[in-house]
Amino acid sequence: MRAAIYWGKGDLRVEEVPVPEPGPGEMLVRVEACGICGTDIKKIEKGLLPGPRIFGHEICGTVARLGAGTQRFREGDRVVVHHHVPCRRCFYCAQQAYAQCESYKRNGTTAGFEAAGGGMAEYVKALDWIVERGTIAVPDGVSPEEAALVEPVNTCLKAVRKAGVTRGQTVLVVGQGPIGLILTQLCRGAGADVLASDTMADRLAMSRRLGAAAALDAAAVDVPKEV
Template identity: 50%
Template structure:
């Protein structure tokens, strides 16, 4: 049993062990399921028993590129139950079902004043850990949530009737909603979303809510079938059709007013630029690794196309994003339908392998520590 100090509370029904299993990143492409201590918490902190954690593309990039030092425990799309509270925690109780943001901005610095929250120095600090250097920690049985995350709005209660799996989408939906708001779409516009993995479908579905006409491009017909569940019916088969030509045909020859690149890799940036009309916007969503890309500067200068990016979440739309996910579970935005695979923690390596090599049969991959197969 973990030691409990006098100013902490634990759920009587939840016996917290001294150790737990966690998927520990040890080196490039080296993740091991190990037994490590359950994190201790301090004043103002929470201990959450993880129920569900989605595997994000940024987790995979860190694992495969070695961009972060080891050891670490990744996973940041986390939902679970509060099983222990530190002193001075007043807004949460044992047994509360919550999802957790691993980044929260200070709200006061220059970047926060300019609403560029992801560039805030405090935001760049990770406030959730299962051990080692804080890195999200969702790929573990328990995760510690640090004081500024708890006190500054980074822990969101899950309403009754909403499953943990749906709630785990609150963070990625926030990032997608931020991107759509950055584009400032109008109902008379045409939007092209390149890539129909889980993120691409969420981006497209949110774009459609603005009233704009949304075109979706992907290599897999199976993904287009899933997109249709969310009302996305203007498909482009990228394996058989010319995406740029279709975008122009569907926009009276102009090209898309806005293009969202929802897949990693820089080769499609030129395609996205070519598919945008003169004066249109191209948004990079998945380009989270530094590198070089070929861009026609005349397209930006003479054709007045705008190239912009959107990264991570925004505290300004946190309530709107959470409500969208929670209300959407029973009102046409059930995101659990994007989940193709669910694995117990012991099968994390298999989960990472599937998430790293997308196929027609794979979409969102979840790790659920208490899942029994």
């Protein structure tokens, strides 16, 4: 199969690699869409990790093959696979500090090499704990491109809930890149009015289209004063 392999700083090549073999409790997923995470771009551009690795962790696909004893899903099921999930049993999980959980730190989806997401490949393997606790079924009518956004939307939704965004509030979202635009929509969904800022004209236009009451050009106006 083909995969985008990261070999080191600024070095990403589409090459042939073996299709992963699902072991007991694991499953193989044919990737239909994979979002490009800004953190992966940073890792590639700055060479933050040793290669080779196959990145990509905003993954939607179809179950292609089950390992021995894998029961939660069947071949043909449409799924989103997370690349890491908390154990929900340890001290840190009890404090909701999930990023500190030892289980959460393990990457559980791979297309080969050191597990690093693996979504930038034709097939990705979900390891057993991801099959059990980190895979969700995709409803009919939701496209692969939409479903691939579950991971970043989930991250942003936690922030919106933690901030207690509700109806009647006015929220400023600073930056209207992909994550900022998701936050704008989630804050609108929570009932708040959104003011947004960015310096790029196309992002400001998209922000207005997606419901910002005002999208301020931070290069042209004093944003705190405008707010």
